[in-house]
Structure formats: C-alpha cells, structure tokens
Amino acid sequence: MKRFIITGHSSGLGEALARRLLAPEHEVIGLARRRNAALDDVSRAAALPLQQHELDLSEVSTLDECFTDLLAGLEWDGITDVYLVNNAGTVQPIAVPGRQDPDEVVAALQLNLIAPVLLSNALLRHTEALPVQRHILHISSGAGRKPYSGWSVYCAGKSGLDHYTRSVGQDQPARLQMASLAPGIIDTDMQQQIRDSDPDDFPLRPQFLHYYHHGELSSADSVAVRIADFLLSGSMGCGDILDLRDMEP
Template identity: 40%
Template sequence: MQRAIILTGASRGLGQALASQLLEPDHHLICLSRSRNDSLAREAADKQVKLDWVTIDLNEVDLLEERIRDIIASIDLSRLDSIYLINNAGVLQPIGPVENNDGVQIADNIRINLIAPMIITSSFIQQTRHLKIDKRILNISSGAGKKTYYGWSGYCTSKAGLDHFTRCVGAEQEELEHGVKIVSVAPGVVDTDMQAEIRASKEEDFKQVQRFIDYKKQGLLYSPEEAAAKLLKVLLSESFPNGQVMDVRDLE
C-alpha cells in the first residue's frame, strides 16, 4: 500500500526540506509551486520515489478547486492506505503600517496565505470523503497568528485566520466516521528566504527587525531541515491531534 502527499510551496525553503524528507519508497509525493525544483526531481529519481510536479499559482484562486480535483483524480486511490495534504505556501508582504500597504499586495497576501489553503482543503475533503482511509491535513501557520507585530497586519491576520479555520474544520470532521484530521502548526523561526526578507525590512516598517537580525547572529534560527523534521513528527504521529493549533516548541 502507498501514501499520497500533496504539498504546496515545495520549490524552496521549508517546503523543499519537507519534500526531501518525504521522499520515501512507499510515498507518492505531489508538489505544487510556481516553479519546479530540479534537484528534488533528481533526488526522487535516485531514490526511485514517485514525484509529480504541478506548476500552479495559488493567487489564481478561481482555478484551485478544479486543479485539486484533477490532481486527486490522477492518483491511484485504490492503492492508498493514507492521503495527506500540507498547506505550506505563504508570503510575508506587504510589510509596514496598513495605511502604507499596497492594496494589491494586501489581496495577494490573503489569497495565498488564507483563501488558497481554504479552497484547497475544501476540494481535498470533497474529493476524498468517500475514502475509508487515513486522511490528514497539516497547515503551516506562524507565531504571528497569535501575536501582534507592528507592520505585519496582513500576515498576522492571514495566519490567525488559518488557525481558526483549522479549528472549525476539525470540529466539522470530528462528527464524521471517516473524516479528515487537521492541525495547524507554527514551525518557529526558520532560516529561509522569508527570514532574509524580514531582516532587510526598514525599522519604520517593522519595529522588531533588530530582534530578527539578532536571532540570525546568535544562531537561534531553525534550519529548514530541523523545522521540517519537527513538522513531520506531528504529521506522521499515531496520535494526530485533530483540530488543534500547535507550535513546534510544544514538541521540545
């Protein structure tokens, strides 16, 4: 039997680390991103793991339901004993007080960080509800969903929304005999391109920028590989905590 995993934002950073660690013989990994990662494709070929790459722009939310339907239709569901979804893709911009934020960037942030995972989750549940197998969703959240950060109104709002969406879907699915289990996990401060973007912020736009610069200098950032391992520990746990909002620090 086989496990299928759909992963968004797989081409770099935390998504790339998650994808690499999911390249196991009994896995069928379906990676979604705007660009393909050739090194991952080579790694999958070397390990003889089935990897499909789907080029997709999560900003195009009107197309997502149909795209997920097509992706799941392409999987040999008869051979599966489990199917998982990881909503990992996310953006930070715009940074700065809301009155200085560009309206297009505000809309992009909410579409990619919140609307896209909501639609993908909806379609995933719809297309797998007939399956009497293990079904799980891991939403990658952020501590910004729980704390107030000056200059991150869009990012904080979208991640808070993702957390509460997780709670609501968990409550809905808890009622079903073969429901999907869902959690939202903040991975901690991870050394990715997003962190470099944060450190490049102007102090007038993001007042806590020095704190994040110090995190880097003091070696307090998780590597993408460390964060991915902690997230997959949650995803693959026998006691998957449905409807919960968690932080990787809860696992330490």
C-alpha cells in the same frame, strides 16, 4: 502507500519536508509556481515516487478546478492515507496600515488563507467516498496568535487559518485529522525579506537581525525532520492549534 501533497515545495521548509518524506512507501506531490530540479534528481536517482505540478496558489479563481482535476487524475487504489501540507505562504506586505500595497494585501490573503481553505475543501470533497484516512496540516505562525506591528496582513491571514482549523474541529469530518502548526523561526528566504524590510514598516527588525546574527534560527532541515515525524506519528487531532517549540522532540 501514503500520499503527501505539499504546497510551496520548491524552496525553504516545503523543499526540506519533501526531501524528508521521499521514500519507497511514500508518494510526494509538490505544488508550486516552479519545479524543483534538485528534487527531480533525487527521486530519479533512487527511483522514489515524486510528482511536481506548477500551480500558482494565489490564483484562487481557478484553484478549486485545477486542484480537483489534479486529484481526479491520480490513482487512488492502494492509497491508505493522504496528507495535505499547506506550507506555501508570504510575509509581504511588511508595512504599517496606510503604506500597504493593495495588490500585495490581496495576494497575501489569497495565498495565506484562501488557498489552504480551498485546497482542504477540495481534498475532503474528493476523498469523502474513498476508504482513505485524511490528514491536513496547515503551517501557521506565532504571528497568528500574537500581534506584530508591520505584519497586520500576515497576522490576519495566519489567525484566520488557525480559527478555520478550530472550526473544522467542531465539524469533525469523518476520517480526518487537521492541525495548524507554528514551526518557529526558520532560516529561509522569508527571514531574509524580514531582515531587508524598512525599519519604519517593521519596528521589530532589530530583534530579527539579532536572531540571525546570534544563530537563533532553526534550519529548514531540522524543522522538516520534526514535522515529518509528527505527521507519521498519527498523534494529530482535529482542530489542534500547535507550536513545534512546545512539542517534545
């Protein structure tokens, strides 16, 4: 049995990935601030193993304790592989320095960078003595590898996540695969927030409007198919920095 822990599964790419991975031989565990009723319906109708846990990943002061307790409450007999997909994230604040809301800055760095590191650390600690293969995939962004005006906080968080991945690759923990993957431009609520942003805060807004109006956004479902195939392929290394658009379909 393979176990998949997916953050931010209540909508967007996380929901699409959870749907794709639901299978009799897979246990899917979703972590988000709210449950996804449609996923519950799918899992019940086909008797597929799904758990949903309501957890605010930006509450980093209690995140390690909450996630550790969750892991301790799971049955590990028969689990051969555990996958953690750090998908939850936020593009806010979309603003140039000096116009960024301090609370949004803190929340963004907590969700985009600190939470994935804490969850990864807790998973590796809990499974260190267990005979399971560990796989951690961070959903990153091209913004972690290229600067964008108006996205300095988002860029910093994703860049930090990429470099964390590289550094873990130097440590080479036993039985671990870890990669940071930029999935491309996906038609999700995050893109709507970008299109609704103030042009003074995000000068590239017209470019993202062009992507939308010319059908250049990937669907969450199509991206989820490719990510699921990648996870199950066993081809992930440890410390890899990847872009889905550069990978063979």
